[in-house]
Amino acid sequence: MTDTATAAPKADPMLHEDGSPERLAIDTIRTLSMDAVQKANSGHPGTPMALAPVGYTLWSKFLRYDPKHADWPNRDRFVLSVGHASMLLYALIHLAKIEEIGADGEKSGKEAVSLDDIKQFRQLSSKTPGHPEYRHTTGVETTTGPLGQGCGNSVGMAIAERWLAARYNKDGFTLFDHDVYTICGDGDMMEGVSAEAASLAGHLKLSNLCWIYDSNHISIEGATDLAFDEDVGLRFDAYGWNVIHVDDANDTAALTRAIETFKATNDKPTFIVVHSVIGYGSPKAGSEKAHGEPLGEENIRLTKQAYGWPEDKSFYVPDGVIEHFNGAIAERGAKLRDEWVALTDKYRDAYPELSAELDLLLKDELPEGWDADIPTFEADAKGVASRDSGGKVLNAIAKNVPWLIGGSADLAPSTKTDIKGQPSFEGDNYAGRNFHFGIREHGMGAIVNGMALSHLRSYGSTFLVFVDYMRAPVRLSAIMEVGAIWVFTHDSIGVGEDGPTHQPIEHLATLRAIPGLDTIRPSDANEVVAAWKAVLKDASTPAALIMSRQALPTLDRTKYASADGLEKGGYVLADSDGTPDVILIASGSEVSLAVDAHEKLKADGVKSRVVSMPSWYRYELQDAAYKESVLPREVRARVAIEMAGSIGWDRYVGLDGATVTMSTFGASAPLAKLQDKFGFTVDNVVKVARQVMETK
Amino acid sequence: MTDTATAAPKADPMLHEDGSPERLAIDTIRTLSMDAVQKANSGHPGTPMALAPVGYTLWSKFLRYDPKHADWPNRDRFVLSVGHASMLLYALIHLAKIEEIGADGEKSGKEAVSLDDIKQFRQLSSKTPGHPEYRHTTGVETTTGPLGQGCGNSVGMAIAERWLAARYNKDGFTLFDHDVYTICGDGDMMEGVSAEAASLAGHLKLSNLCWIYDSNHISIEGATDLAFDEDVGLRFDAYGWNVIHVDDANDTAALTRAIETFKATNDKPTFIVVHSVIGYGSPKAGSEKAHGEPLGEENIRLTKQAYGWPEDKSFYVPDGVIEHFNGAIAERGAKLRDEWVALTDKYRDAYPELSAELDLLLKDELPEGWDADIPTFEADAKGVASRDSGGKVLNAIAKNVPWLIGGSADLAPSTKTDIKGQPSFEGDNYAGRNFHFGIREHGMGAIVNGMALSHLRSYGSTFLVFVDYMRAPVRLSAIMEVGAIWVFTHDSIGVGEDGPTHQPIEHLATLRAIPGLDTIRPSDANEVVAAWKAVLKDASTPAALIMSRQALPTLDRTKYASADGLEKGGYVLADSDGTPDVILIASGSEVSLAVDAHEKLKADGVKSRVVSMPSWYRYELQDAAYKESVLPREVRARVAIEMAGSIGWDRYVGLDGATVTMSTFGASAPLAKLQDKFGFTVDNVVKVARQVMETK
Structure with missing residues (x-):
């Protein structure tokens, strides 16, 4: 495809020059996006128009996904970190005919995103809100919008895949081998959270992770070079990624080669820089005016003309497009999933314990006796710091819940969150359960969310004052209702000598203010026990456990009420x-x-x-x-x-x-x-x- | 200097082998740091010990600073981004004999940090708190501790210097030509905020900015390669910085050459990678055990032995060390300042208006009639969004207060914070007043603080929900009591179609919870007027102006009370x-x-x-x-x-x-x-x- 933004209209409005189903599918994604934003009179048309070929190529040629079973555990993950381009995702979900997952994971038989849903873009209670919302729309793997978060989530998802593979795969039983794809933009690349996550992903050699960077040179204030002219590819070289350039987003052959290179790379994550034109094909192409507002009726007409599209039709899906697009994905996906189901059946016989464990994990349930080893604490006036009792309780649970895993932003010796006797999760040992996130609180938060989205009971810890560095992912864990566990220690002026920069004052209030986040500040070791128990029991409520640096007396519960x-x-x-x-x-x-x-x-x-x-x-x-x-x-x-x-x-x-x-x-x-x-x-x-x- | 951690004790305990004042000064910094941490039984000895040669070289050979006038506006700025290494800074301030600035900027004649103050390290009300606190200790240019913030602040300070130079320097009147030095560590390098700030600094070609990166390969959890093995130098290449390597922190000649290269570089910021040994000279050298706890009496004895230092002396400053260190700095600094004072006297005659303006700026005062052009708004049921009236008021003030400057994290068209008719601050126009911070909220926050620390009335704007990305700098503006102005628009579910990820809910509460931050949410255009007026009048209270996306009726103030x-x-x-x-x-x-x-x-x-x-x-x-x-x-x-x-x-x-x-x-x-x-x-x-x- 070599069209440019200024290409002349085609003669036959119903067919592209090349008449290919590929072109039809791509322009269907583009026109659905334009039309939905126009009808809503709100939204972001330019990026879906630019990236339609990327979405098309990735989904139709590579994505391992069974549209009838969107919750298949070994599906590839697709993360739209540029959440404002939500129409790209909704159009892909629609054309792929992804089926909605009903209550309790039952098949609903309904389309996850119907054409009517697309017509209700950004309206109250529709399946197509302004930014993609996890749990709300089947096919949305994570809630995105605040830039950089999806990038971080995807690192967590890739970590989860590596961990699940290391724990559950056996000779002849490759239960987990999925990939994680992320579409990110200039905004994602400017945000520090993605830098943190990328640095860790390179360190961990996550070869199952592929970021596709939409370099369109446009941000809201104008050309990106107003503020951003670094060599992003070179930066990812420095992080230890495999960097590939695709000069034209419309060049689906080049995109295909790039993704094939990703799939053939086994020792590092892949970063594909795709140069695109925002609002491709429209009179506003290449301008910030194509970013965050409807194109306008007349521009839509001209754009459809440029695409060789019927100018008078809105929300038009030509015959055969869905069959072509869904067909490719469904055929590949159904076969893969069927094989996987057969394999897991055999696995059940070969590895009954691991199989049972995996079932619980995937259902967000806990093994029987998961809390059997949790200690109770005797009354003790001298007492123990809740970070210390917390560490003991965490370890007692971790013994029986192997998928309770996590770590710290370089403060584990202080936050006491190491799982004793367990190895670290590193590039040469993906079975490790102790995570060294580095001094990257924000990245840790986004990564822990990604792990939680893959059913791991994942935790991240740091000092309470540094929640300021990671509020966005904590908030998102609450919006998404995923059971991420945040362990925040050194919870007051009890920090002492480190002084005001390290002493939280307002932070308890700022956590309590987040809807749906269970902020728990236990008073002694036995309340710590009750807190961890309460948290583990609920995998859809994120919790912040607030722990002291200093010793707290263990209250005499025979004299005072039970910590229950x-x-x-x-x-x-x-x-x-x-x-x-x-x-x-x-x-x-x-x-x-x-x-x-x-x-x-x-x-x-x-x-x-x-x-x-x-x-x-x-x-x-x-x-x-x-x-x-x-x-x-x-x-x-x-x-x-x-x-x-x-x-x-x-x-x-x-x-x-x-x-x-x-x-x-x-x-x-x-x-x-x-x-x-x-x-x-x-x-x-x-x-x-x-x-x-x-x-x- | 080629000693290693295992060097044998010297024969003469009072003199180094080479007997040089340089060695004496460097080891004085080291031993003061060890002793202070030991006495406090709390703190971080390892990094001051490692970086003493860096601090020594930079301050004694380069820093343009008059110890008797720590508030000289054209002084070089020294930022210790690794705030936990505060003893390095306190030792430098002590040995440089920096004089405390009294109330109202009067000379106090007192040492900013006396030896007694060092003995009171980390004690209540001492001049030597755990992390350096701006306003609390003369010589501390910014409050540091939360990692990465100092890096961001330093970019703001370098921007401020470039802006002041562009506005006030004239032929023959170079009033501003100072440099900004920052010492940063592995933690700073892992934090996203420094990545954001570095990317912008490279874009802006801030050749007056030098970061010295202490690469010691140790973090709290152990070796940095547990989580961090990227090529940091290459990353800074990608940002467009000048990257220099110094293989041994003890090699003061190499350090000198590196800083000379920085000073000779005119088109980009400089990044000096210094390889150091944490806890240099001690039995814990090169280990995370040297990071965040006292070395212990016996280790201190052994370390002093290794330095050739009297083992039985604590807080020992050998004769001649202060004279040597202070002498070099004071001689250079006093001369430079005297020349500057003479120059500004002449400037007063040559450019009386600019001179008067600069005086006001440096005193944090406002010009007469600064509010003369602020409009009042007629009652209007349809009304106007407070972001729009806010933009009008900002522009009316900016007309009369040239040093009211700032910008947005790529949302200026939405936050309405552009100063109309003014150019952008860019690498080719440092006189610009509109800042494009890029999609880097956290970096913006730290940079705006750095600008405010240089007396600019600086503002940063984004959507309210994204304050989550920049809470740490907002908090620090309140801790430091600098008058940074935060403009947060799109302040509620009034955001509408963008949905929950973009609609602030808890954010008002989280700002109101910060001590000393004036969070103002005006109800209509005339309250917007009153809010901006109130904010401008107080340069030592940071404010968050909370503005609506949607139109707000302008109330009839003849019927209801005045917005005053x-x-x-x-x-x-x-x-x-x-x-x-x-x-x-x-x-x-x-x-x-x-x-x-x-x-x-x-x-x-x-x-x-x-x-x-x-x-x-x-x-x-x-x-x-x-x-x-x-x-x-x-x-x-x-x-x-x-x-x-x-x-x-x-x-x-x-x-x-x-x-x-x-x-x-x-x-x-x-x-x-x-x-x-x-x-x-x-x-x-x-x-x-x-x-x-x-x-x-």
């Missing part, structure tokens, strides 16, 4: 007879402080109650009667205690309560000095409790 | 006679909704009050009497309305109030459909208002 109360998010830990005069509410390291204040108040004849509130998310899910039993409406003298900012605690203390919290950044000093300075002492808590009792 | 109320954060916008039955509190786009509900309630005979609450930060600074006048304690029927998560609003509505807010992520659809779906309608607000009135 954590499942409800907040519970009465210590109480007095009758209606309390004051309620002390705390989380994490401040719970023992609240208990000490409670004992002091008790000695002074004040009836206080201590509520341990490790998870607001869980507490808010409880019914009104339970909440009333914990925080009775009539008791307005309430004090919340937390070595973090106050924001949000007012929900529980109200206008008449008070907070013992941080209102500034911290400082560099030993913890005891900081606790004095900022008022986290029994005396101060008692004083504030008496103040709110007087006010009420 | 914004200065107090919250104010009574609309009221009824006597004590209100219910108070409606809102910010931004929801204020007009509250006003409409108020009018409806009024028509129904309900006395309601509308409080516009654009800035919680400002509101919390008001005294109790003012707050009581806005939100009387006795009125408990309160409703907060905001198209964002509810977290934090309970502070104002209490246990008896309610919120009309978002409890889930948004959805992809036109805004009107979303408003219906999520209850942002007059009817729903009225309904909720009546509910809280009944409950009370």
Whole structure:
């Protein structure tokens, strides 16, 4: 194909010059994209138009995918990191006739994206939202939109494939050998998260990973060379990738050769630089005006003319296009999947234990006795840091759940997240379970999401303050409802000497503010046990486990309430007879402080109650009667205690309560000095409790 | 210098083999660092020990810095991006005898870092906190610790120098020609933010920028090749930098040649890869054990032995070391500064207007009449998006404040932050005021901070949801108290069709949670005016301006209260006679909704009050009497309305109030459909208002 943007209209509006089904399919993708954006009066037509040949070539010639079984575990993964080009994906899903997966993975018999769905592009509750949404539309492997995230996810998916292959493949049983393809753009390449992920992918020699970089030289403000003229290919050389250039996105033969080279490469990931023209074929071709707005009716007419397309037809899919496109994919995919199903049946006999394990993994279930080795902790005034008890609990679970895997952004010795006795996941050992993500929090987040999307119970850990570097993937884990586990330690000014840059203040609030994220800050080792248990049981709710650096007393649970109360998010830990005069509410390291204040108040004849509130998310899910039993409406003298900012605690203390919290950044000093300075002492808590009792 | 870690102890404990002042100075830096970390029982000795020769060479031979005038505007900037190696910087400041800058920039005559200060390393209120803190310790150019930030800051500082030079230098008046040096480590190199900043620095050809990369092959989890084996030098080639290798950090001659090459390079930034041994000279040399913990008394003894240092002396500064080190710097620096002062005196006569402008800039003051061209907006029911009115106000101020400069992470056409008629800041035009940061939010944030640290009123803009990519620099602007201006548009589900990945929900709360950040969400064009005015007046408080995508009615301020109320954060916008039955509190786009509900309630005979609450930060600074006048304690029927998560609003509505807010992520659809779906309608607000009135 050698057409240019200025090609003259063709004589026969119904047929291309070359009359090939390929051209028809490609221009169908383009025109569906243009028409959908125009009808929605919103969206991004230019990139789907530019990349239609790439999508066509990859899907029709290479992608191993059974449209009737979109959840086949060994399917190739296709990630559209340029999520704004969602119409490219919707058009491909439509033309491939991917079948919607119903509730509980049942076959629905419905099209995942029908032509009517495409006509409802960007409308409320449609299958075709502005950016692709995982779980919402079958065929969408991950939610993309925030640039660079899809790149990172794809590294996680490629890691997952390598890990599954290393664990479950046996001689004669290649259960896993799929590839992961990602389409990324200039924006992805400018974002640091993709740089982090690419560097790690090169290090790990992920030869099952192929990024196709759409170099179109256009971004929203204009030509990319306003801000971006680095040699991206050379950069990927530096990362240890295999770099291939395709000079023209319309050259499907060159694209084919490039992807064949990828498939023949066994020692490194592949980066294909494809030069394209945004808005190809339209009067706006090659301009930022083709990026993020409808082309306009007249331009659409002219573009269809240039394609040799019927100008008066919208959402037009010529006869034979679906048969041609779906046929190629379905024939290859069904055969591969059938073979795979037959193989897994044999595998069941040959490797019954591994087979049973894999079944559980793929169903997001847990093995019987998964929690059998979790310790309970004896009362201990000296106690243990929750990062340490967390490490013990993690290890006890990891023993029985082999697909609980993860690591840290170069802080494992501090976050205590290593699985003892297990090797590292490295280029020469893909069976390893300990991941060295490097000092790349953002990349780690996106990668952990990609692993979770492949059914691994994956975790990533760093210091709580550095969640600032990886908020986007944490948020996306909540949007996607994947059970990624985030372990954030060093959770307060308890960090001590490292000072304000390393002491989280606002971070608890910023995590609690994310809808659907279960942020849990356990108060002692037994709440750590309850927290990990709660998290493991739910593979569709991501969780942030917030752990202390410093030792926390292990509370005497014969004297105070059981830590199982954590499942409800907040519970009465210590109480007095009758209606309390004051309620002390705390989380994490401040719970023992609240208990000490409670004992002091008790000695002074004040009836206080201590509520341990490790998870607001869980507490808010409880019914009104339970909440009333914990925080009775009539008791307005309430004090919340937390070595973090106050924001949000007012929900529980109200206008008449008070907070013992941080209102500034911290400082560099030993913890005891900081606790004095900022008022986290029994005396101060008692004083504030008496103040709110007087006010009420 | 060719010693190795295993060198035998020298015979004479008081003198090095070569007896050179250079060796003495270098080993003084090393031993001070070891001793300080040991005494604090906390900190990072290994990198100061490794990089002492680098710090020594750079400062003593090159740095243009007058220790008696640490605020000399044309000083070279030294950024320690590896902030955990703070003892390196404190030792350098001490040995250079930098003088503390007192209040109001007065000379204090005190040492910025005395030997006693070093002995108080990491203690409460000391001048030597765990990580270097800007404003806290003279000589610290920026607060570092979170890795990669210093790299980004340094790009901003280099940009600032180029801009100042382009604007103020004239023939014969080279007022600005300083360089910016940054020491960065493996962690910096793994973080995406430094990749983003480096790519832009290469694009902008910042030849005044030199990064010295400490390649020590060690990170916290062990050897860097656990996670990081890319060719970093080649990557910087790809970015368009000048790459130089120094094989041994102890080779001060090679370091000198490298820095000379940097100074002779005029068309690109320079990247010097220095291979070093962490914990050089100690038994832990070359190991991660030398990174983040004290060496231990015995190891310190052995290390001092290896250095040929008196084993029994702690915090030992041999005679002549300060004279040698300070002497070299002070002689060069004082001469340069004196010449500069003389030159600026002449400049005052030759270019009185520019000179006066520069004076204001350097004092963080504003020119008279700076706000003279800001428009006021007539009442208008159709109204204008606050991003649009924001763009108008920005332009009106920019007309009179030439050093108000900034740009966007490739979204200027949407965030409306271009300064009209002004050129772009590019490699061939450093006088430009519009910055194309590229799709690099994190890099933009760190760069804007660097610009602000050089007294520019710098701003960076993107969509609010993407603050997730740049939280660390926003936080650091608040820690440092620099007046960076963050413009975040598309501030709610008002984003519409782009869907949940692009619709901020929790982001307002996460910004409000940052101590010291003024987050302002204006309700209409006249509040936009008040917001920009308030922000400009305070150069030591960073602000986040939160702007809408969609049009907001311009309220009739003859009927309702003046928008000047914004200065107090919250104010009574609309009221009824006597004590209100219910108070409606809102910010931004929801204020007009509250006003409409108020009018409806009024028509129904309900006395309601509308409080516009654009800035919680400002509101919390008001005294109790003012707050009581806005939100009387006795009125408990309160409703907060905001198209964002509810977290934090309970502070104002209490246990008896309610919120009309978002409890889930948004959805992809036109805004009107979303408003219906999520209850942002007059009817729903009225309904909720009546509910809280009944409950009370």
